[in-house]
Amino acid sequence: xxxxxxxxxxxxxxxxxxxxxxxxxxxxxxxxxxxxxxxxxxxxxxxxxxxxxxxxxxxxxxxxxxxxxxxxxxxxxxxxxxxxxxxxxxxxxxxxxxxxxxxxxxxxxxxxxxxxxxxxxxxxxxxxxxxxxxxxxxxxxxxxxxxxxxxxxxxxxxxxxxxxxxxxxxxxxxxxxxxxxxxxxxxxxxxxxxxxxxxxxxxxxxxxxxxxxxxxxxxxxxxxxxxxxxxxxxxxxxxxxxxxxxxxxxxxxxxxxxxxxxxxxxxxxxxxxxxxxxxxxxxxxxxxxxxxxxxxxxxxxxxxxxxxxxxxxxxxxxxxxxxxxxxxxxxxxxxxxxxxxxxxxxxxxxxxxxxxxxxxxxxxxxxxxxxxxxxxxxxxxxxxxxxxxxxxxxxxxxxxxxxxxxxxxxxxxxxxxxxxxxx
Numbered sequence: 001x002x003x004x005x006x007x008x009x010x011x012x013x014x015x016x017x018x019x020x021x022x023x024x025x026x027x028x029x030x031x032x033x034x035x036x037x038x039x040x041x042x043x044x045x046x047x048x049x050x051x052x053x054x055x056x057x058x059x060x061x062x063x064x065x066x067x068x069x070x071x072x073x074x075x076x077x078x079x080x081x082x083x084x085x086x087x088x089x090x091x092x093x094x095x096x097x098x099x100x101x102x103x104x105x106x107x108x109x110x111x112x113x114x115x116x117x118x119x120x121x122x123x124x125x126x127x128x129x130x131x132x133x134x135x136x137x138x139x140x141x142x143x144x145x146x147x148x149x150x151x152x153x154x155x156x157x158x159x160x161x162x163x164x165x166x167x168x169x170x171x172x173x174x175x176x177x178x179x180x181x182x183x184x185x186x187x188x189x190x191x192x193x194x195x196x197x198x199x200x201x202x203x204x205x206x207x208x209x210x211x212x213x214x215x216x217x218x219x220x221x222x223x224x225x226x227x228x229x230x231x232x233x234x235x236x237x238x239x240x241x242x243x244x245x246x247x248x249x250x251x252x253x254x255x256x257x258x259x260x261x262x263x264x265x266x267x268x269x270x271x272x273x274x275x276x277x278x279x280x281x282x283x284x285x286x287x288x289x290x291x292x293x294x295x296x297x298x299x300x301x302x303x304x305x306x307x308x309x310x311x312x313x314x315x316x317x318x319x320x321x322x323x324x325x326x327x328x329x330x331x332x333x334x335x336x337x338x339x340x341x342x343x344x345x346x347x348x349x350x351x352x353x354x355x356x357x358x359x360x361x362x363x364x365x366x367x368x369x370x371x372x373x374x375x376x377x378x379x380x381x382x383x384x385x386x387x388x389x390x391x392x393x394x395x396x397x398x399x400x401x402x403x404x405x406x407x408x409x410x411x412x413x414x415x416x417x418x419x420x421x422x423x
Contacts, residue, residue, distance in 0.1 A: 020040050021040055022039050022088050022096070023037070023038050025038065025099045025407040026099075027103075028100075028103065029103030029403070031062070033054070034052055034053065034055075035055070035076060035080045036401060036404040037080070037088055040412055049087050050401075051085075052401055062125070063233075066131065066136055071140050071143060077144075078141075078145075081146060094417060095149050095416075097148070097151045097412075098149065099154060099159070099404075099408045100154070101404060103156035103157075103182065104119055104123070112150055114133060116129050118237070119234075121179050121180040121241075122179075124234075151414045152407060155208050157403070158208055159405070160174035161173075161184050161206060161406065162409055163362070163403070163404075163409060165362075168397070170357075170359065172349075173185045173340065174361070174363075174402070175340060175362070175363050176364050176365045176403070177378075178246055178364070178366045179247045180247060182209065182211055182212055185207055187205050187207045187347070189204060211339055214239065215239035219240065219243065220335075224256055228251060245367065253281060253286050254280065256324050257281075272310050275308050280307065280308070286325050289303050297322065300321055329373055330373075333377035334377065337377075338385070344359065363399060364399045369400065379396060
């Protein structure tokens with residue numbers, strides 16, 4: 001699904017130019033967004049200094065109106081800009097420039113404009129659909145009195161790929177595993193049936209897969225997945241994402257525990273009222289229970305009590321809860337690994353090569369970074385599928401803030417002041 005395309009020249013410019021100066025990035029991709037500032041020192045200095053702040057989006061803004069959401073984001077960005085220290089230097093007379101990572105399907109018409117096709121990951125704001133998201137943000141920045149220009153609109157996977165490639169030229173795949181999930185990779189332009197324009201000089205293109213929307217009869221959907229999908233804000237869409245991403249794993253566990261309570265009195269004769277509340281059990285809660293290493297699983301007991309109001313559970317019950325977390329997490333991680341293998345197979349990097357070529361995957365997202373059992377299962381599954389010889393040349397690199405840094409780098413590569421610097 002090619003809903004957003006990133007021409008290869010964006011990455012080529014990034015790798016060949018001498019980016020210098022202060023650039024900002026806004027990374028909107030889920031229930032939180034990040035704002036970053038990066039001081040670039042050119043080819044030698046690289047990233048001199050960076051600062052980042054993460055802000056949670058109130059739930060009501062995810063389903064409200066476009067004006068309120070973008071005003072909230074712009075206000076947070078203005079506050080962040082106001083805290084800019086002396087270590088960051090903006091040349092006099094220049095406008096601050098921003099790379100905008102927007103991790104939802106858009107139809108991108110230029111490097112700095114794109115219309116929203118649909119929301120995902122729990123967002124449902126009808127009046128934004130079909131609108132240029134850069135224009136929406138720019139108007140909100142104006143309302144805040146913030147003099148800042150959006151010079152690059154990128155998807156989170158494209159940003160992660162750009163940031164990863166900036167540090168390591170062997171990065172060919174970027175994967176996001178957080179609230180939502182997506183992947184992008186570097187493909188040979190002559191292998192893209194949809195591409196009818198002039199071939200780029202490098203012969204490569206960057207493909208944004210929007211793989212969260214993948215669906216197939218081969219995906220192992222259960223009654224819990226089908227019910228979750230039917231009751232979601234976007235039924236029939238983002239099926240792969242609903243099996244493997246942080247937005248949904250905890251909810252799948254809740255639905256299974258509710259069924260076990262209804263049919264086997266898992267938590268006693270009465271069904272705990274809070275267990276009936278959708279999304280009350282989040283993936284971070286699930287992760288805390290899954291990682292409980294105590295002999296009596298006291299963290300599991302505490303989470304069940306504090307989140308679901310379930311008192312005095314037995315050790316056997318707590319073990320069953322951990323077992324459910326294990327099944328759901330490892331199913332998700334193995335499906336994610338299968339998706340990565342599909343990309344490597346498409347690139348011909350799933351077989352032994354004589355030159356021992358490195359294949360580096362830039363990985364970003366809180367699910368992968370913080371859910372250790374999930375990430376370890378993904379890596380071991382990929383090794384299992386590829387075999388020892390091939391997997392020895394495949395490297396997964398955690399690209400912390402990768403999508404945001406990549407957006408700042410792409411903003412620098414498309415700065416309005418580039419021509420002036422070259423003269």
